[in-house]
Amino acid sequence: MKGKSYQPAWLFLAGLLAIMFLLVSRAFQLTIIERSHFKLLSRKNIVRLVPQRAARGRIYDRFGQTLAYSQPTFSLTLIPTALTDQTALAAFLSAVLKIPAGQITPYLDPAAGPSFDTALKSGLTKEELISLEENRWRFPEIQIQTEAKRLYPNSFLAAHTLGYVGKITPEESAASQAKGLDLFDVVGKAGLELFYDNELRGQNGGQQIQVDAQGRPVKILEELASQPGDEIILTLDTELQKTAEQALGDNAGSVVALDPRNGEVLALVSHPAFDPNIFVEPLTADAWRRQHQGRFPFHNRTLNPYPPGSIFKIVTAAAALEKNIVNPATPFYCPGYLQLGNRKAKCWKPHGSINFLEAIYQSCDVTFYQIGLKLGIEALHDMGKKFGLGQKTGIDLPYDRTGLIADRAWKEKYWKQPWYPGDTINLAIGQGFLQATPLQTADLVAAVANQGKIYRPFLVKQIKNTAGQIMVQNEPRLIEQIDLAPATWRIIREGMTLAVQDPAGTAGAAKVAGLSVAGKTGSAEDPPRLKTHAWFSCFAPVEDPQIVVLVFVEQGGGGGAVAAPIAGQILRWWNENRRHQVKYK
């Protein structure tokens, strides 16, 4: 060994003595010097642990209207001790709370331990609160805790987007404990409440309180201030959202309204919806079941994939124009069907002699069948991908879906069959192995409005803490730049404008006086469903698009007949109330 040698045994011995000295002197400090302090705490018993739950952050719309907030409520917990006169306490509580005494006694079991303040009753009324407070001198076991109730002033409005909160389930509890949460904490379960739960939740604080024999607080031993959650400012426009929801009415479906210039989502509707306020109090199993009956109100239809139908013709048209297979004047003939092998692929109406531009705004399937065959599936697939299909939109909501745009490889992998021309023509008109969510479809049309630029759709503009500091500022993010010839965009745009304006166009119901609107209808078959889904997507004003509206009615019938008028209603309102009055930016 190098250097001066030493006897390790002496080092060990020194270490041992140091340890013993440290421990004994600390013990001396606790048991002799500070004895009276600890004796007091133990005899008077007890140190109460009172968590101060953080107030959940508010959610505002873009104009500062509150969409979700927290309100304090009071709940009763009991800290059982061996000193309890259980019968008297149970009788008293039973009288005040109107609960049978038998239900109360399990909460008084000392074996449950003081770390678990099991709430006997939440949401105490003022009278109950007063009675309990007045009698705390008699029963030191009574503990009043403040909790925060999450409220949504607009009830059903934007329910899926906002989401709801609930208590932590046993499955979530392991992960939650790591974040310092306990079984009484409330977390987001769906929508924005879930996606931004970490920011909204804040930080629980608490106090260790020394209480006297009457349970009255004597001294605060330790205190940790709770930190309220951050506030979230959304891009949503509540009045526009209301208008969209009213326009959709009782139809099952979805409406998406966004600003194509930056991706801000102005309205996001899914119907049928639910009232997030119902989750604030614990639901009985029955009530829960009842909520889930019928038309699946908890499905967020804006993020559900469906066949997009004729709206996809935008993609087919773009691919065809880019490959120079067609120009606006190219003639086609539609007898109402296309013969493919031994199958007649139908068109919704025999259009007769028709040129390409007319085929767009009159939505002729036969034309697009033929174009699709010429292009082939790979070209359609590639162009579809460029328009964002088959990929997540990146919106800040949970359960964003990718949808589907198939190609040869996909069909071989999942169906173990080769790709047939019949599949191509189906896809060319937006059916078959093709699925898009209403949000993706809105983005697709936004690309046309923007000459190829797709911005990430987002809901949250800004996150601020309660001191006013900006924690997160979301800027528009360009996620796709589709490089097509300016002529391509012009032609598609013209086709869509004529769809609304021309008497032969399919979307006349979306006409709005004083506003130039361009749109595309779709009526998508979705076997085995009997009726087609009604789609309509549009942007306005055409020269300088400021808003994109997409309407989807599940099994609604014809796009032009059902979806377009809804969009028209929304655009009319927007034109009168927003276009000139309000600068969104």
Added chain:
Amino acid sequence: MVQPRQLRNLDLKILLPVISLITLGFLAIYSTTRNDPAGPMSYVGRQFFSLIIGLAGFFLFLFWDWSSLKKISRPFYLIMMVILAGLIALGELTGGVKRWLAWGPFSLQPAELGKLAVIFLFAEYFSSRPRLDRFLDLLPSLGLTIVPFILIFLQPDLGTATTLWAIWLGCLIWAKVDLTFIFCLISPVLSIVAWRWPLVGLVYTALLLLFLANRRWKWLDIAVVVGLNLATGTGFKIFWNFLKAYQKRRILSFLNPGLDPLGSGYHSLQSKIAIGSGGFFGKGIFQGTQTTYQFIPEQHTDFIFTVIGEELGFIGIALVIGLLGLILYRGIRLAAEAEDGWSSFVAAGCVCLIAFQMLVNIGMTMGIMPVVGIPLPFLSFGGSALVVNLCAIGFLENIALRRRKILF
């Protein structure tokens, strides 16, 4: 084999304290579990069962000729690593915390056995006089420590894993490694403190560099140590800024339980109350109010010392610390006197093991150590620890037996 007359060499100054502590442990376990729904005898019974197994282990190690024990230290280590790794895999599959293997009502904590395997392996490694002239020569033994550390840490069991580092450190010192090396091992922590103020950090790093150069260290070794210090010092600041508020709070309150009034701070506060209120003589056996009413979580396992303090007061505390200290003192002496290098290291390792557990466990109950899951030797309820500790004692007595006493 052992001759009967050598039994006279049994070191009673180890045996008697151990017996006393175990007995005290039984009383304490009874006291802390008498209001437990399962009933005290459930715990006492299980501890008794573990005691039987522990005694078997004690006698095994007492009489076992350790040259054959030496031969199995490598395979034993390897087998334990495999078991520990398997435990992690099992834990992944069941999606839960996996520290025990259980058959019916009995459970075994492989991590405890792992500590023993590490001690044996280190003894073999260090007694073969490896070259330990330069800092980087510490790498092989570091590697042997890191593997079980990671495996146990992932269980997750931070406390038990940290014990391995104490054993390593102890063996290094026992191997008469240059003390500067020990300092350098601890230096990254000093670096973190120093770099709170960048100027201080720079000065510190410079001083470190000069110091090592002055001692004529090889440049590679200097680079490693200084580099490590810089990395931890500056890196920690950056890392700290990335943490979310709740994560920072967890780490800080882990180090100082007083900072977390809701979690471990509550736990250690209750323990301090119990101990402090015991006063000089304690409240009397089975009279501890805090422990009677089950205010202390884990009061029969990791926090068993609390009931000693509450019921037996300062006297009881001093007694327990004194007995443990005596055992350790005798252990050090035996390790120093051991005729064979290997057994000397095993003894030193066992001493480290028991000392570290004592320091952290008792310190934790009195609020001067972070709250981690380390049992108190011989007193805590917990079979595996008791068995392993008894094996260690058996081994120490084995060394005692072979002391050549000059009998005139």
